[in-house]
Amino acid sequence: MRRCAIPAALSIAVASGAFPVAASEIGDPLRGAELFAEECSACHRIGPGATDATGPRLNGIFGRRAGSLAGFNYSRAMLRMGNDGLRWTLPTLDAYIENPKALVSGTRMAYRGLADAQARGDLMAYLRAYSDRPQDIPEAEPTARASAPVLPGWILALQGDPGFGEYLSAECTTCHQRDGSDQGIPSIAGWPEQDFVVAMHAYRQKLRPHPVMQMMAGRLSEEEIAALAAYFATLE
Amino acid sequence: MILTRRELIAGSAAATGLLYAPAVLGQGKPKVVVIGGGAGGGTAARYLAKDSQGALDVTLVEADPVYTTCFFSNLHIGGLRDFDSLRHGYDKMAAGGVTVVNDRATAVDREARTVTLAGGQVLAYDRLVLSPGIDFVEDSVPGWSLDAAEIMPHAYKAGPQTELLKRMIQAMPQGGTFAMVAPPNPYRCPPGPYERASMVAHLLKQTNPTAKIIILDAKEKFSKQALFEEGWGKYYDGMIEWINPEFGGADVAVRPDSMEVVVEGVAQKVDCCNVIPAQTAGRIAAIAGLTDESGWAPVHPDSMKSRIDGNAWVLGDSSAQGDMPKSAFSANSQAKVAAMAIRAELTGSRLFPAKYSNTCWSLLAPEDGVKLGASYEPNDDRIASVESFISDTGEDAALRRRTYEESLGWYAGITADIFG
Ligand SMILES: Cc1cc2nc3c(=O)[nH]c(=O)nc-3n(C[C@H](O)[C@H](O)[C@H](O)COP(=O)(O)OP(=O)(O)OC[C@H]3O[C@@H](n4cnc5c(N)ncnc54)[C@H](O)[C@@H]3O)c2cc1C
Numbered sequence: 001m002r003r004c005a006i007p008a009a010l011s012i013a014v015a016s017g018a019f020p021v022a023a024s025e026i027g028d029p030l031r032g033a034e035l036f037a038e039e040c041s042a043c044h045r046i047g048p049g050a051t052d053a054t055g056p057r058l059n060g061i062f063g064r065r066a067g068s069l070a071g072f073n074y075s076r077a078m079l080r081m082g083n084d085g086l087r088w089t090l091p092t093l094d095a096y097i098e099n100p101k102a103l104v105s106g107t108r109m110a111y112r113g114l115a116d117a118q119a120r121g122d123l124m125a126y127l128r129a130y131s132d133r134p135q136d137i138p139e140a141e142p143t144a145r146a147s148a149p150v151l152p153g154w155i156l157a158l159q160g161d162p163g164f165g166e167y168l169s170a171e172c173t174t175c176h177q178r179d180g181s182d183q184g185i186p187s188i189a190g191w192p193e194q195d196f197v198v199a200m201h202a203y204r205q206k207l208r209p210h211p212v213m214q215m216m217a218g219r220l221s222e223e224e225i226a227a228l229a230a231y232f233a234t235l236e
Numbered sequence: 237m238i239l240t241r242r243e244l245i246a247g248s249a250a251a252t253g254l255l256y257a258p259a260v261l262g263q264g265k266p267k268v269v270v271i272g273g274g275a276g277g278g279t280a281a282r283y284l285a286k287d288s289q290g291a292l293d294v295t296l297v298e299a300d301p302v303y304t305t306c307f308f309s310n311l312h313i314g315g316l317r318d319f320d321s322l323r324h325g326y327d328k329m330a331a332g333g334v335t336v337v338n339d340r341a342t343a344v345d346r347e348a349r350t351v352t353l354a355g356g357q358v359l360a361y362d363r364l365v366l367s368p369g370i371d372f373v374e375d376s377v378p379g380w381s382l383d384a385a386e387i388m389p390h391a392y393k394a395g396p397q398t399e400l401l402k403r404m405i406q407a408m409p410q411g412g413t414f415a416m417v418a419p420p421n422p423y424r425c426p427p428g429p430y431e432r433a434s435m436v437a438h439l440l441k442q443t444n445p446t447a448k449i450i451i452l453d454a455k456e457k458f459s460k461q462a463l464f465e466e467g468w469g470k471y472y473d474g475m476i477e478w479i480n481p482e483f484g485g486a487d488v489a490v491r492p493d494s495m496e497v498v499v500e501g502v503a504q505k506v507d508c509c510n511v512i513p514a515q516t517a518g519r520i521a522a523i524a525g526l527t528d529e530s531g532w533a534p535v536h537p538d539s540m541k542s543r544i545d546g547n548a549w550v551l552g553d554s555s556a557q558g559d560m561p562k563s564a565f566s567a568n569s570q571a572k573v574a575a576m577a578i579r580a581e582l583t584g585s586r587l588f589p590a591k592y593s594n595t596c597w598s599l600l601a602p603e604d605g606v607k608l609g610a611s612y613e614p615n616d617d618r619i620a621s622v623e624s625f626i627s628d629t630g631e632d633a634a635l636r637r638r639t640y641e642e643s644l645g646w647y648a649g650i651t652a653d654i655f656g
Contacts, residue, residue, distance in 0.1 A: 083638035167588050170283065170572040174565060174593075175642075175649045184645025211625040212595055215611050218623060219591070 026090070027118065032126025035119055039111075046130050055109060061088050062131035066104070077106025077186065085209035093127075094120050095207055102198040103208065105186060156197060158226035165231025168224055171216065178235060189235035196229035265293040266582040269351050269361040271341045271520055273298030273326060275307075276367030276552030276567035278654040283575035285333035291583045295359060296329065297351065299340040303655070304394040306425065307564045308647055311599060313391075313402045314435030315442075322394060328656030344524035346545050363578050366526065366533070367551040367567060368518025369393070370424050373531070376514035377417050378489035379498070387492040388509040391432075392424070404508045405436055411446040412507030415497050417488055418453040422532075423515045424553045424562040426459035427608075431598040432510070434464065437472035438601055449476045450506075452499060454486040459561075460598060460608055466629045467600030517554035524548070532556035537614035538590050539577040540570050549574045558618025559610075566594045568650055590614050597643035604633075605640030 036046070043055035050057040056072040067074040067082030074082075081104050086092060096103045097120050099113040114120050169178075172188065180189035188196070202208040203217035220228070270281045273296050281296040288294075303324045311317040326336045337359075343352040344364065351359045372382065372390065380388060391401040405414060414436055418429045433449055440447040449472075457480075458464075468476045479485040484500040490511060496503045516522075516531035526533045526542050533550035534543040535557050542548040551574055552567030560566040573590040580587040595609030610624035627639065 080638065083634045085635065163586070164588065167576060167586075168591075171569070171591060171593060173649065173653050174568050175595075175646050177649050177652055179652075181648065181652075182645075183648045184641035184643070185649060212607070212609055215609065215623050215625060216593065219611055 026128070027121030027123070027125035029122070029125040029129060031119075032122040032124070035114075035123045036126055039114065039123070043109075046127065050130075058127055059130045061093065061127055062090075064088050075104075075106055075108040077104050078108070080186070081209070090124060091207055093124060095202060097123065099195065099198060102195045103202060105188075105191070105195070105199065155201070155222045155226075156194070158197075158222060160193065160226035160228070160230025161223075162227065162230040162234060164224070165227035165229070168220075168228050169231050172228070172232075175212075180235070188232050191229075191232050193226075193229040193233045196232060197225055200225045200228070265291060266362045267293045267295070267360060268363045268365060268578060268582070269359050270294065270296045270365040270367070271344075271351065272367040272369060272518065272552075273300075273329070273336070274303060274367060274369055274552065274567070275564035275650075275654060276571045277365060278303070278329065279568045279571035280365050280367065280549075280551060280575050280578075281334045282329055282332055282654065282656055283572055284578060287575065288579050288583055288585070290333065292579070293335070294333065295335045295337060295361075296326070297337045297339060297341050297353065297359070298326065299338075300395075301325070301338050304398070305564070305647075305651065306392070306394040306428070307650075309391070309394040309398045310428065310432045310435045312398060313405070313432065314438045314599070314602075316435070316438075316599070316602060319399060322398075324651055324655045326655065332656050341520050342523075344520070346524065346548065349547065362547070362582060364524075364545075364548045365551065365574065365578070366518070366521050366524065366548065366554060367571070368520045368554055370515040370517065370553045370562075371519045373514040373516050376420075377511050379492065380417075380490050380511045380513060384490075384492040384511075387495070388490060388511045390512055391510060392419075392428075392512050392515075401508075401510055402439075405439060406443070408440070408444060408447060408507040410444055412444070412448075413504075414440070414447060414449045414508045414510070415504075415506040416449070416451045416510045417490065417497070417512060418451055418455065418458070418485075419512045420454045420514050422562060423512070425596070426561050426563075427464075427596055427598045429512055430458055430460065430464045431600075433476055434467060434472070434598075434600050437468070437475050441472060441475070447475070451476065451478045452485045452488045452497065453478060453480055454488075456480060459596075460606060460626065462629050463598075463606045463627060464600065467604065467606075471601040471604075515553075517550075521550060521554045526550055527554075528556070530556060537617070537619040540574040541577065549578065558612075559621040560592060560594055560612055560619050561596065563594055563596055564650060565596065565646075566592070568653060569593055592619055595646070597639065597646060599640060599643070600636075603640050604636045605643050606631075606636070607639055607643070 043053055044058050045051055045053055046058040050059050052072045056069045065082045066086040067078040097114050100107050100109045100111050175185045176188045180187040200217045203213045206214055268284055270277045281294050284292055285294045305322045308317055309322055312319055312322060330336050339353040339355045341351050342354050349361050389397045389401040391397040416429060433451055437449055487500045489498040496505050517527050517533050521527050521533045526544050526548055528534050533554050533556060535541060535550050535555045536543060537558055540549050540551055542550050551570045553562040569592045579585045592612040595607055597605055597607045599605050606627035608626040610621045612619045613622050
């Protein structure tokens with residue numbers, strides 16, 4: 001079993017229930033600018049006249065539909081999430097920066113993720129200055145800051161029962177093929193357990209868009225999610 | 237409650253434990269016979285064999301050597317999918333440990349626990365699974381009978397009927413009329429007739445744009461109605477007319493010899509007529525005595541086990557289970573619960589709580605897909621809907637294309653799940 005020590009901050013990814021908070025609570029934009037230079041600028045440009053590079057330009061990121069910049073060559077996974085309705089808001093972008101593959105499994109962004117919640121807040125405080133209507137931020141959508149109830153550590157530490165997971169997986173394999181083929185519906189075989197758990201909770205909390213998945217995840221218990229994660233991780 | 241003779245027999249057997257004794261005690265492996273290798277039966281057979289890892293002897297009896305999916309057959313009519321892509325053989329199933337017998341079951345003796353096949357073979361079972369789909373109710377559309385299906389096809393069991401209907405649509409004269417007699421509830425695939433109307437319209441729009449489609453319907457409303465009506469207005473404006481009971485949709489007869497439909501006594505000549513009659517459980521379910529006065533087979537919601545016989549299971553369209561629509565997705569979902577329950581009885585494997593789900597995608601026009609779905613759980617008397625969703629009207633093209641692509645993924649997924 002791979003799941004053992006879980007960074008506490010991972011739990012922030014599964015935020016729910018947006019309500020406005022004061023601007024200062026998002027983070028420190030000056031510190032964010034430094035972080036941008038260190039963590040993001042190798043691939044992303046931002047600011048007046050910014051163009052796409054390895055990654056898309058980040059002007060106006062807040063409120064934008066994922067995968068929607070004309071002319072940028074997105075991964076299929078990112079296009080799919082955008083078409084499903086993923087928009088970049090504080091909670092969704094926060095989840096993405098924390099663990100890109102947990103939110104958009106097949107993303108091309110080769111970034112390990114930023115575990116420190118405060119650092120992500122600082123970074124987003126910087127990014128928001130380049131969105132169209134910064135005056136709306138953070139008091140209103142799309143950048144309203146979600147309250148982030150901490151997903152208790154026990155949920156992430158649950159040891160899934162792969163036998164139970166195999167039974168439950170029959171619900172998934174009507175659409176997601178066990179052999180990992182990927183035609184119109186993403187593969188979930190061989191997915192790292194932790195990413196699986198975070199993703200399911202993100203659907204449960206309706207952070208990830210998609211009505212079928214929100215419904216399916218919505219009725220899975222914590223144990224069931226852990227069991228499924230344990231089972232699918234074993235599939236090649 | 238009045239018990240039938242069969243119920244009495246099943247009941248007394250239960251009391252003595254005779255029929256219910258774990259078959260593992262006997263010699264040889266416990267035997268499961270599955271009748272019908274479609275969405276429900278195919279899934280059940282495959283999961284029983286796969287998950288029991290050789291502990292069960294699983295035989296699948298299927299009349300057709302190749303299964304043609306009803307699902308996506310409307311897309312074939314619309315010209316968006318070739319016929320061969322709907323066809324699935326049973327060779328992988330056999331490789332997965334299922335004994336496939338290509339024959340028709342003609343009788344079930346539930347006391348002796350045997351199934352008799354048209355070819356004369358008699359198969360013994362410990363547990364029986366029936367998933368024979370639907371049959372049509374005789375005389376539900378006055379003037380129509382199964383013999384008339386060569387002139388007025390139903391195309392509601394996919395195969396030669398699908399091809400026939402498509403040829404007839406293509407042979408319609410310019411500006412001609414296509415009539416559909418839609419079925420009353422309950423029937424397989426609630427959005428099916430309306431998806432079909434969309435696909436017929438798409439086909440005609442290209443070669444016969446002045447043609448008309450009329451849908452004669454005994455129902456006041458239908459599945460995904462707002463979505464279909466929006467789509468029809470957008471893509472096929474003025475082409476499709478839905479005639480509900482208020483305008484005579486419930487008073488319909490047909491005259492196959494003169495190619496006429498008769499609405500409230502007034503005959504109208506049409507150029508192609510698709511009669512989708514009222515439906516009932518696949519005949520073998522009634523022959524086996526597993527149906528009730530509704531014509532469908534009542535089952536326990538937590539296992540899909542027959543309420544009439546504790547050794548029999550009925551899946552998919554034939555079953556009366558509660559809120560789930562009759563769909564391939566539902567049949568597949570039910571089959572997995574049934575397979576688990578049967579394994580638990582015969583091999584003592586773990587029994588988990590039943591969960592069911594369904595999603596039905598429909599295509600309004602090329603790349604414009606919509607969906608609706610729900611999750612279900614057993615309660616005391618039926619399988620009950622827990623949560624549901626449906627596409628919105630006015631969704632943008634990207635989301636609709638995505639929904640269509642997803643339906644392609646579902647088709648690939650479920651056919652692999654059923655047939656291996
Ligand atoms: C036009 C149309 C579109 C549809 N679209 C969808 C869709 O998009 N999504 C969806 O989920 N569902 C769809 N459906 C519904 C779906 O096809 C059925 O609900 C599903 O096939 C039911 O599964 P089943 O196992 O009950 O029966 P079936 O799949 O019909 O299987 C029954 C099998 O039993 C065999 N059989 C019957 N009697 C005997 C016997 N005595 N001996 C041996 N073999 C026997 C038959 O040959 C058949 O192969 C559609 C249906 C139609 C008509």
